[in-house]
Amino acid sequence: MKNAKNIKACITAIGGYVPEDILTNEMLEKMVDTNDEWIVSRTGIKERRILKDPKKPTSYMGIKASNKVIEERNIDPMSIDLVITATVTPDLPVASTAAYIATEIGAKNAFSFDIQAACSGFLYGMSVAKSFIESGRYQRVLLVGADKMSSIVDYTDRATCILFGDGAGAALFEASENEFGYEDEFLQTDGNGRNYLKIDAGGSLFPPSHETLDKKMHNLYQEGQVVFKYAVSNMLEATQKIMERNNLKGNDINYLVPHQANKRIIDSIASKTDIDSDKILMNIERYGNTTAATIPLLLNDNKASFKKGEKFIFIAFGGGFSWGASYLTWSI
């Protein structure tokens, strides 16, 4: 859908944070029955960062990433109107992680809430942030994508423990001062997907109990092949829809910014949309799947290269199922 109004939202600053501790494929070989060659060929992942200190929850990383945004943009945190955190690993179940991050970074005039759209969390959060800017009511919206995946991964399950890492990224959304900014989006969900990618217990369907713990129902479960199939076909459809209705060919796109779940998924989509591999931002090799943090970490690692007017396609797929694509022209 095109925005019918004349205010455009843009990203004016980006920050990122990953923990220092590295979990390599070689280290995983000693923990479960797996090996480096298998992991790299199937997923593209060589290592991930892990926030080892059990006293440090997701907000610890979100605060670090957010403070870098404030520093980069050189703004008073009191000027931030809204803090949104996309996460599947909130610090606590009832108080939002965003509220804690907002207070800790000094954004005391902001209101804040968490959104939950799994691996599409940051992509969806961009849509929420830009809507607040486009409404004209707010000037500065901080979007944080942060996940401590190590808090929900079962490190005895070789199918999932190789995939995930911890990290956080943040982006500041403001009204664009030129013709560039958030252009278009195509976002979709399918609730049947929750049979294939989920954590069974911890919600109202299976509240936590000794039985749910003994049955390992609090850890991430996915049917890898089903998820792979849906991820490729749905992200491809979303990408093609966005490219078609904005008259974009593969050559027109400067950066494809894909959620980092699996290198083979991303390569498959890129090849079918004629987007050259050198235009695809990737960090899965170093970080694994950091869920809501993959996209802002990609932006943070590459921001020095971005130029005004360059065209970005963002894509994601994840739990729900939730997926989509969005189109942004760089504004600063």
Next chain:
Amino acid sequence: MKNAKNIKACITAIGGYVPEDILTNEMLEKMVDTNDEWIVSRTGIKERRILKDPKKPTSYMGIKASNKVIEERNIDPMSIDLVITATVTPDLPVASTAAYIATEIGAKNAFSFDIQAACSGFLYGMSVAKSFIESGRYQRVLLVGADKMSSIVDYTDRATCILFGDGAGAALFEASENEFGYEDEFLQTDGNGRNYLKIDAGGSLFPPSHETLDKKMHNLYQEGQVVFKYAVSNMLEATQKIMERNNLKGNDINYLVPHQANKRIIDSIASKTDIDSDKILMNIERYGNTTAATIPLLLNDNKASFKKGEKFIFIAFGGGFSWGASYLTWSI
């Protein structure tokens, strides 16, 4: 903040659902050391609804409420663009409850996500829904507030088990066809509040373990007096701010729609803002605190009386802390 643009968002249909099973104060007297007179005088609550079937999670109620919205507005669910669910008791931790609700009600063109702002969830969700409408990109946004509080309440803790009930409500947001609709809002959070109103375990700070279960860290905890004090002073400030900047006196307001946590909190705010008690919508007596469902259930129970142009003030306070007030003129 005023909307700088010319599209106004309004509510065009409302639905609600509460389970059939009733938990009365008399029944609670047999479960914990409490009594009807004490509960009524301190909270205003006489009974609550409980979704007893353990196989029925929060979405069960959200789907019922959403289907009533679709029926009332007589629309094709395929015309809904976005489904947002505000909840602290999602069905599952990773797949959003909104995605499941959207699919089950046939809103297959919609994207969807959950938001988490505790007892302010619906108030904040209204702000999100109206931003999507005001952006001009989307025409129909369904906001669902649903919580199965019985899935997180400890029914041996007399301080909290008397307070909460289960329920769901939903409202459809569309662009207003006249001068009325969502007018203004003042929303705030304070992350220090999570020390006083929280569930300790189940997030990344205390992942579920046999120890967290044995220590009852998965149940709702609040320091009642601290929460009471902050709730009154912060909601009062937000209400006064909204009334002042929209030139509203107590007499001008047709309906005060307060989150239902405690009748004494609500009475205190009403008396300090000169809003007559007959203008205050209440359902706490029958439902207790249904968290994200209190406000849409109030609207649903009273919608037959609402007239075009009538002035509504919505207020809420809850976990985070999160709180605020919003102002809406009825548009249909």
